[in-house]
Amino acid sequence: MEKITFGPMPYLSIMPALLVGANVHGKPNYMTAAWATPACMVPPMVCVAINKERYTGKGIDENKTFSLNVPSVHQLVPADHCGLVSGAREDKSGVFTSFYGTLKTAPLAEECPVNIECRLFKTVDCGSHRLYIGEIAQIHADRACLTDGKPDSAKINPILYAQSTYYDLGKEVGRAFSAGKRYGQK
Amino acid sequence: MEKITFGPMPYLSIMPALLVGANVHGKPNYMTAAWATPACMVPPMVCVAINKERYTGKGIDENKTFSLNVPSVHQLVPADHCGLVSGAREDKSGVFTSFYGTLKTAPLAEECPVNIECRLFKTVDCGSHRLYIGEIAQIHADRACLTDGKPDSAKINPILYAQSTYYDLGKEVGRAFSAGKRYGQK
Numbered sequence: 021m022e023k024i025t026f027g028p029m030p031y032l033s034i035m036p037a038l039l040v041g042a043n044v045h046g047k048p049n050y051m052t053a054a055w056a057t058p059a060c061m062v063p064p065m066v067c068v069a070i071n072k073e074r075y076t077g078k079g080i081d082e083n084k085t086f087s088l089n090v091p092s093v094h095q096l097v098p099a100d101h102c103g104l105v106s107g108a109r110e111d112k113s114g115v116f117t118s119f120y121g122t123l124k125t126a127p128l129a130e131e132c133p134v135n136i137e138c139r140l141f142k143t144v145d146c147g148s149h150r151l152y153i154g155e156i157a158q159i160h161a162d163r164a165c166l167t168d169g170k171p172d173s174a175k176i177n178p179i180l181y182a183q184s185t186y187y188d189l190g191k192e193v194g195r196a197f198s199a200g201k202r203y204g205q206k
Numbered sequence: 207m208e209k210i211t212f213g214p215m216p217y218l219s220i221m222p223a224l225l226v227g228a229n230v231h232g233k234p235n236y237m238t239a240a241w242a243t244p245a246c247m248v249p250p251m252v253c254v255a256i257n258k259e260r261y262t263g264k265g266i267d268e269n270k271t272f273s274l275n276v277p278s279v280h281q282l283v284p285a286d287h288c289g290l291v292s293g294a295r296e297d298k299s300g301v302f303t304s305f306y307g308t309l310k311t312a313p314l315a316e317e318c319p320v321n322i323e324c325r326l327f328k329t330v331d332c333g334s335h336r337l338y339i340g341e342i343a344q345i346h347a348d349r350a351c352l353t354d355g356k357p358d359s360a361k362i363n364p365i366l367y368a369q370s371t372y373y374d375l376g377k378e379v380g381r382a383f384s385a386g387k388r389y390g391q392k
Contacts, residue, residue: 100386
């Protein structure tokens, strides 16, 4: 297969579109982000990369708490809106209905089917971005998005992101820790 | 909307299934991972969370380099196989055809349409997992997966992962930094 090189650029396949929630000066604020991942199993942690100029970062620095909210395709317009305007210029506290859970200072967007409350564990300065690593304090999900008591990706209908384009989730193509058992078989 | 709480667990929507490549004792080794994200724009960085017990981590610690390889749905069986067996027990150097780029010690899986070479920037101990943050040194991609000289997600046909299930990518549902302009319009 012929390979082409691109030089270094911030690229990594498909990522989940998310809303990072933080209280800034006591008001809920949400920003669109897609650079996030689970970071640890025990204790459960996630991390999210945020440009140092972002208003939301100030709220995380201030409260040491934040949230990651998983919007569904139904929230595409308000979710993308939160990436177009800064909370420094426009009050975004009314874009979603906020509620609070265990942490009290990490606003959660009720309209999003999944809401993850995080307590800041560590901040890593990477250059233009800070990587905020947070320990998960609690996860909230819409009852309507569960199957057998667990979050159901098909019902959540999340927004996926790659290179300025949003996608929805396709079909199931295999089971993890299982499909590989066919390796080496004729 | 009625919300249910789950307690803390390592969950974050849909993630990209990847193969982390590292030389261990001079031999290429690949492990399946889905806990990874871009971490910085300038300089371009990524990070990946790896259980401390993993053989691949030893290679990253040893060489201070690693790769992230994006398998397509066509590589589902060998990709999942790399998550079922440890390089400590079985030589996985032949599962993919390895090539080397700029870094010389980060093996790249030729069959995967996108290969990202990383120089270790920082390691963060999170508990059961270490978060490896790497600066991207070079990105390689199959010429057949490009459109207008850029990686085309539809042609790459990546594997997505959530809760032990693999999915393919769905259809385009909107443009980022654009769809939100309709917010507040009647």
